Amino acid sequence: MRINPILEKDLKTKLRGWRSTILICCYVILLIGILFLYFASNNIFNPYNTHNFNPRMAMDAYNLIITFQFALLFLAVPAITATSVSSERERQTLDLMLVTKTPVRKIIVGKIMVSLAHTMLLLIASMPVIGVVFFFGGIGFLDIIKLLLFYVLTSFFVASCGVFFSTVFKRNIVAIITTYIFLGLITFGPFILFLVLGLVRERYSYTGFSPVYRDFVSALFPSSVFGFTSFYISGSSYSMYYGYYSPGIFSEVAQEIEQQRMASTGLWKLLHPWLANGLFNVVASISLIFLSARILNPIHRKK
Amino acid sequence: MMVHVDNLTKRFRGTLAVDRLTMQIPTGEIYGFVGANGAGKTTTMRIIAGLLKPTSGKVYVNGVDVSKEPLEVKRNIGYMPDFFGVYDDLKVSEYMNFYAGLQGISKSKTAELADSLLQLVRLTEKREAYVDSLSRGMKQRLCLARSLIHDPKFLILDEPASGLDPRARVEMKEILKELRSMGKTVLISSHILPELSELCTAIGIIDSGRLVASGSVSEVVEKMSQSGRVKIKVADREEEAVKVMMEMPGIGSISSVAGVIEVNVSGGNEEYVRILRTLVEKDIPVISFQPIEGSLESVFMHLTERGNGNEN
Structure with missing residues (x-):
């Protein structure tokens, strides 16, 4: 059995030569640099500072790295996928693909797999850096596996959006901009709505946010930031133990969501934010693949 | 099929x-x-x-x-x-x-x-x-x-x-x-x-x-050829041959250079026979009589005279 020919070709051409190797090296060096600067700013390399180590620091370093990766995923994946079909069109190779007996759906999946392969490559390359936090404890192996799964599902969704807009718009630049706008709205839109509604509730209710989780969680499903809250706090077993430590509003909200989930009952309690968002991502991605295939299929096209 | x-x-x-x-x-x-x-x-x-x-x-x-x-x-x-x-x-x-x-x-x-x-x-x-x-x-x-x-x-x-x-x-x-x-x-x-x-x-x-x-x-x-074309080579009396043909019905433009006459004829083989017979009857010394076959190019040019449509 052959692997998807589109995946095979793109990996062959993109990984040929030194360019991609240098890019991966730069990415890993950047992650190491961020980690180093963080620890340095917290005086951890000072040999005389033996009595003042806070394990929470490792958690925050971990949060910093995964946030950086999360943001990078949203910036890099659309850049790869939002031009995937439109560039074939510009290069006049799209018709040549469509005239083969490969179904349109498989062509779309091939394009998405290309970006997933790149994401996986970057994630695997960054594992040794993330692994540094294991020295300090607090992060379990299962947390990392869950995080990887979440990243893959998020990449799948982001890539599907990119390919979808690439099939809709003929010009690369229009496809890229639309993809970023759409992802911005779907990622931050529900979350901002949640914050606003939560704050309104808090203002007019004696019970604060509650019961926010059950009320608003389904509206938050599409937001990958919501899914990301699972990792911002759930990996942090120390954060509960050592008490409250706030690096910002996001941490507060993440903590609030987690507390609300814990306070829920039945299926709601099992539905971790990352899982809820992951499920949404899978369903939405499959729908987008079918839609893209339909738009691209010459038999359905008007022009 | x-x-x-x-x-x-x-x-x-x-x-x-x-x-x-x-x-x-x-x-x-x-x-x-x-x-x-x-x-x-x-x-x-x-x-x-x-x-x-x-x-x-x-x-x-x-x-x-x-x-x-x-x-x-x-x-x-x-x-x-x-x-x-x-x-x-x-x-x-x-x-x-x-x-x-x-x-x-x-x-x-x-x-x-x-x-x-x-x-x-x-x-x-x-x-x-x-x-x-x-x-x-x-x-x-x-x-x-x-x-x-x-x-x-x-x-x-x-x-x-x-x-x-x-x-x-x-x-x-x-x-x-x-x-x-x-x-x-x-x-x-x-x-x-x-x-x-x-x-x-x-x-x-x-x-x-x-x-x-x-x-x-x-x-x-x-x-698709609307008219035929024939090339006639005469040994002598070229001008007379042209004059004879010009008086015949169904004859289009005629050009002659150094004993070679090219004639546009509307019609098919019957018309060619009629021209040749007339020339012989008039005692014109015809060396050769050769209908020129129409080409795909000429048909195409004729059909697409209007032809600068939009690309599709």
């Missing part, structure tokens, strides 16, 4: 690109598709290839309805558009391998197939060269090899010789002859009309989306 196009119509936002076109291409035929720019050739070819949905009408390839079973049709079709469609960052062998994969050909068979096709298009020595290093003619031949990778029964070649220098054209023509000997059915459009008339077993002339003539080259030329 390899291709059957039945009452095909295609509209683009109100513009009629193909108008109730009906045509048939028997198996093994090399069918030349002739028409001015914007006549509807490319649109028709794209619909046959399953790349465009017709507004109405049906297209069958090897008996299979293109709009109902496109994947089945694609097994039988090799399509070469009027542009290269190449990936410059791939090597020639990788390019072939990529399309073999898209056509569902196993890896074990691909290398052998690619080699034989590269040999057919005379690119064997360029196997490991990058596509962007190939000349225009080579790229065109590579595209032809690509369209043959799944051994299709029917080939659609849209302007395969456009933009090629004379040598590259000759090479392309030789390859097409080989395809003909391999028994492929080919639908080919080209502006290089003498080449088409030499290569094709049949032609169809399309004008404003309508098929105005179809059949063998000689049939179409005969059918």
Whole structure:
């Protein structure tokens, strides 16, 4: 059995030569640099500072790295996928693909797999850096596996959006901009709505946010930031133990969501934010693949 | 019958690109598709290839309805558009391998197939060269090899010789002859009309989306020629011969240079007989009397006099 020919070709051409190797090296060096600067700013390399180590620091370093990766995923994946079909069109190779007996759906999946392969490559390359936090404890192996799964599902969704807009718009630049706008709205839109509604509730209710989780969680499903809250706090077993430590509003909200989930009952309690968002991502991605295939299929096209 | 196009119509936002076109291409035929720019050739070819949905009408390839079973049709079709469609960052062998994969050909068979096709298009020595290093003619031949990778029964070649220098054209023509000997059915459009008339077993002339003539080259030329032309060589009395013919009905323009008279005649063989008989009766010393056969080019020029339509 052959692997998807589109995946095979793109990996062959993109990984040929030194360019991609240098890019991966730069990415890993950047992650190491961020980690180093963080620890340095917290005086951890000072040999005389033996009595003042806070394990929470490792958690925050971990949060910093995964946030950086999360943001990078949203910036890099659309850049790869939002031009995937439109560039074939510009290069006049799209018709040549469509005239083969490969179904349109498989062509779309091939394009998405290309970006997933790149994401996986970057994630695997960054594992040794993330692994540094294991020295300090607090992060379990299962947390990392869950995080990887979440990243893959998020990449799948982001890539599907990119390919979808690439099939809709003929010009690369229009496809890229639309993809970023759409992802911005779907990622931050529900979350901002949640914050606003939560704050309104808090203002007019004696019970604060509650019961926010059950009320608003389904509206938050599409937001990958919501899914990301699972990792911002759930990996942090120390954060509960050592008490409250706030690096910002996001941490507060993440903590609030987690507390609300814990306070829920039945299926709601099992539905971790990352899982809820992951499920949404899978369903939405499959729908987008079918839609893209339909738009691209010459038999359905008007022009 | 390899291709059957039945009452095909295609509209683009109100513009009629193909108008109730009906045509048939028997198996093994090399069918030349002739028409001015914007006549509807490319649109028709794209619909046959399953790349465009017709507004109405049906297209069958090897008996299979293109709009109902496109994947089945694609097994039988090799399509070469009027542009290269190449990936410059791939090597020639990788390019072939990529399309073999898209056509569902196993890896074990691909290398052998690619080699034989590269040999057919005379690119064997360029196997490991990058596509962007190939000349225009080579790229065109590579595209032809690509369209043959799944051994299709029917080939659609849209302007395969456009933009090629004379040598590259000759090479392309030789390859097409080989395809003909391999028994492929080919639908080919080209502006290089003498080449088409030499290569094709049949032609169809399309004008404003309508098929105005179809059949063998000689049939179409005969059918479409509005007037014949005859070349008469006389030993003497050239002026008198011209004068005699000018008085005859059905004679168009006459030109004469150094004993050779060319006459436009409306009508067929009977008219030629009448002219020759009259000249002999008038005792004109006729050395030779040679009707000039109409050419595909002249028919095409006549049909497309209006011809600067929009591209489609």
